Amino acid sequence: MSTLEDIESKRSPQEKTSSVETTDLQNHDDPDIIIEAGLRRGLLGRHISLISLASVIGASCFYGFGYALFLSGPLGALLGFSIVGWIVWALMQSVGEVTTMFPIAGGFVEHANRFVDPAFSFAMAWMYYFMWSVFLGSEWNGAILILQYWVPEEHMPLWGWTLVFWAFFSILSTLGVVVYGEVEYYLGYVKLFSLALCFFLSLLVNVGAFGNGYIGFKYWGHPTGPIINGINGFGQVFVLASAYYVGTEIISLAAGETKDPRKSIPKGVNNVVWRILFVYLGLIFFQGIVCPSDSDQLVNANSTTASSPFTIAFEKAGWSWAGHFVNALITIAFISAVNGCIYVQSRALYALALTGRAPKFFTITSKKGVPYVSILTSCLWGFLALMNIGVTAGQVFSYMTSVGGSAAYIAWAGIIFTHLRVRAGMDKQGIPQSSYPFRAFGSIWIYRFNLFLCLFLLFIQGFTSFEHPFNWRSFISDYITIPTSLLLFVGWKWYHNTRWVRLSEMDFSDRLVKLEEEEELEKQSFVNKVTGKLRLRRRRVS
Template identity: 80%
Template sequence: MAEAKDFKSPASVELSKDASVDEKQVSEIIGPIEIGDGIIIEDGLRRGLLGRHVSLISLASVIGASCFYGFGYALYLSGPLGALLGFGIVGFIIWALMQSIGEVTTMFPIAGGFIEHATRFVDPAFSFSMAWLYYLMWSVFLGSEWNGAILILQFWVPESKMPMYGWVLVFWVFFMIITTLGVVVYGEIEYYMGWFKIISLAVCFFISILVDAGAFGNGYIGFKYWGHPTGPILNGINGFGQVFVLASAYYVGTEIISLAAGETKDPRRSIPRGVNTVVYRILFVYMGLIFFQGLICPSDSPLLINASSTVASSPFTIGFTQAGWKSSGHFINALIVVAFISAVNGCIYVQSRALYSLALTGRAPRCFAITSKKGVPYVSILTSCCWGFLALMNLGITAGQVFAYITSVGGSAAYLAWAGIIFTHLRVRSGLEKQGIHPDTYPFKSFGSIWIYRFNLFLTVFILFIQGFVSFENPFDWRLFISSYIMIPTAIILFVGYKWYHKTRWVRLDEMDFSDRLVKIEEPEGKKLGFFANIIDKLRN
């Protein structure tokens, strides 16, 4: 077996900033190159994301506009406790998923991330199916974000003054511009907007505590809305099951760190730091949002988003307004607009990099692999922006129905993608063991026993199959059934079709190529870890 090598290959060269060279052509000939300031070109893309970018991308990039109002749908479906439990269970899935991603991605930080890992270690047909499913998932979520933003912006500008299609055109032009400015600009936007969103959430949580304590003169609330008039759990198992789909739609995007690895300067250090922030994201962002919104907002409020909604309010707006802060809608909507810009920026980034990876490997038209001299895959970006026009579905049905159907389609696709990522990790681990590569050499080792990740695969597949069971109730809801399960046959058709046409075969464990893996960096002598770091390090190994 060839000796494991570091990320920067011997063929790498350093160029001055004003060097007159086609970076993409040089990268294709000699591999990764440095162009000054630590920026690296590889596979036509720039490794321009810093450690601070990766950490904030993992923590806050997909805290979108719908996190402020869409969580109200979870309250509407299952009540405050039901929503909290549903998001908690999916939170465990995501934590374990990120451990899987961290182990494989840190070892192989390549363009295309987990998509290309599946090609290399499972089966090209498996990767093809997962990649296109993942791309379609983000495409429908882009339409959902635009649709949700229109719902909120109509609070300020009614449809009589700005038609829905007008907002869609504005979004289309705006995001085509900012998403083609390059990965460094993307990283900076996500970094500063990420901090803004985190601070905004902290402010909303603090105000919620004041509201709950009666500081606005509305009287003490406590856990009143967990009891009267609806109770802590609504709609029994039906509502609880639907929360799983909604939760997947909000947790999805955490795995973006794997795709970003192809444009990260020091993946061996940056990726593990980003992976470890997911715990804070689960506890602070998702569990925090559900808890505080359920604390101050009654789950039977008619202003919460649901399938019949034509306009919707954030649970924060509802709770703050009931407490006496009549202008709170303006404050929350301003936060939502910033979150919307950041989330859509991240959504298009993921879409375009997934499509770019497909084109680079011949699984999509080659034109989508075209990049500018600055490493921007602008053809993939501009194509991905067009999926936002799905928001125009709200011209035929209510915006609430659009939200519900897109959430079901995207949520089921998310579970399929996660199952594929976890399965790839299990295959890689089996291959490493088969070839006698010791876990001590892994640059990042997933926490605990491998059985955690086997159980996580089972749990993900189980939820995938039960999340749409409410459609079977009398009367049978065929629209919900289709939106809940359409992605399963789609994935199978993509896999079987590609495998039949290209005659691909399963990669055997002893055939897996680990020669270019990154290895663990030993701590310098005399450098001591802190008390808690020592405990974590021992548990990991």
């Protein structure tokens, strides 16, 4: 085994920085300690738990799932979300194994940089940032779509809402990571309670408690059937599902600001099962049994306004002011989701700038450790919602969902591939899996298959655009992310002449849990350094 000095001499400045970050994590418990050239480790275990469960349950989860019903019917939507749910569960096992071992700023972006190829990390990071930028515009667009239920366009222009959103979230997002954590914590509970309440009310509607008569599974057979639009509708659900599931992996990015990642990250990873079952599959199931999939009020590409399936069902059952109730819940979810979206954007951009892959001024932080330049820049992407001035809000929702969904599969494939490389490198260097602070469930073939699924769905998700007549707008929104990511990868690799990291050269010396002999080497190295300094001082004194 190499000595600690030999290992250190081979490491790049970026890798040495990561070592300092992890050492800070091991030696300090104060959440107010500034790390990562300015960020603070202010997120606690309870924050991570709620972030993993509810952080990106946005406004569109309440109304956007209606698009899945519109595309593929109640059973088709449920099957599509179940398949993508399995992908996300396996993805989070990959995230948990690598992130718990290396809880550094930038999360999986920096893991790709260290263990795969800097060019691979560059392309992955910028695609991830652009993905969240598109989702930010989509959330603003969706909120406008719903708020027009209360305030028609003649009373509040579309651009007026975007200015209100920009001002509000610019202020909220720059209050610091602790405020972010607390907002997500309390609003997360509100969102989970709101979902549970909507599920309960859906059961009441389904059994006829509002005097509307028993429904049961009537909408699974009449008037459209359990699966509609055949393979076309079912295929489009995969893109929609990825757009909604994405964000589960943000606990990897949050690890750099988490007080005790060795305990918090595995807990957050395990919580994702409940998020998949309760939030996503629960939403699809309950909305599918109370709302007909052929309702003209469901969001679709032709929508100028839209209603949540819950609103449609509750009003159909006789609850006249259900729209006000559901819209209030949607507004709360919107605030939380955009807060989380900007957090991810800004931390990804900060990490890029910290490693020279974005302009250096994005690393500027306040005295409280807030990367306000990255935050305020990221907030500007919300103005993408102004696209709804030229086309319908439903078309904007459809295009943004397609772009964001395909980018999600690219990001997930990158995360899984990085995990496979790390596992192969650890095995190559003889590091036993028993030393992992968190080990992904089951065989490594689960994760190889998961990588295949992500790539397969990425390439086939836009096949409907090839039907006659060829839909070039849909084709661009479905596939623009693939050439863009390849261009980023090739361009950075050519310009910087980066090389693939070999398994035998991967540096695992700063992982969170180490073997006893490695710890002994570090202790001996520390003793030698201290002894050498003392001898030098004695010589000077004498």
